[in-house]
Amino acid sequence: MSAPPPPPPPPPGHVQSVHVVETNTSNSIITILNIINAITHWLLGAVVIGAFFFANIVPKAGIFSTLRQHIYLCVTGYIILMSLAITSINPYSGFLKTLDQNKKRTIHFVLQVIGSVLAIAGSILSITKFKNFNSAHGILGLIAMILTFLSLIGGLVNVFAQKLNKFPVLIKSCHACLGSVTLIVAFLSLIFGFSSDIFRNSIEETNSNMCIAFTVFALVGVIISPCITLFSRLFK
Secondary structure, X not given: OOOOXXXXXXXXXXXXXXXXXXXXXXXHHHHHHHHHHHHXXXXXXXXXXXXXXXXXXXXXXXXXXXXXXXXXXXXHHHHHHHHHHHHHOOOOOHHHOOOOHHHHHHHHHHHHHHHHHHHHHHHHHHHHHHOOOOOHHHHHHHHHHHHHHHHHHHHHHHHHHHHHOOOXXXXXXXXXXXXXXHHHHHHHHHXXXXXXXXXXXXXXXXXXXXXXXXXXXXXXXXXXXXXXXXXXXXXX
């Protein structure tokens, strides 16, 4: 007695429709994350413009000269370079999709090192001149400086760990957490700086609130990608 024939394959139309739905869903998520990434860069630019504008309208003599240098160094270090260092390894950054992972890591490392050096220099300059540990801006700035130094060391450890293949996932995850926390504290310090009396009196209440809002949304946009990556790495 011959064996029964195998069951017929499912209709082609059914298989194709399932594939299309999954692809469309994936493309929709990627599109949303790309839009968020683009908006984040615009917001970072707006935050930088607001801070630099304030630095240029304060008096140019006395302690204000140190304040200007502090703003230029810390904003360039944290908001421009270190934020871009995080978005440079964002898989949804359109302008970096043509680069391989090794080149992205190199760009991330260079931006992180330069940004950290500038941010630490700006923080030390402010601490030695103002010794402002009574305000939330000053306290968070000090914490951010310490975390920046630790994050810089963690980045070097991460580089060697990847080369030696020693606990790569654990060290990479710890480095991502520390870097994200560092940037969060730095952004919070900037938010309190934008809410200070001298800033509000210089550029008016509405503009100050707008700078704060831009900073909050920019921070969320910057840390979305590392949070998604860390979650998928820990719970995959």
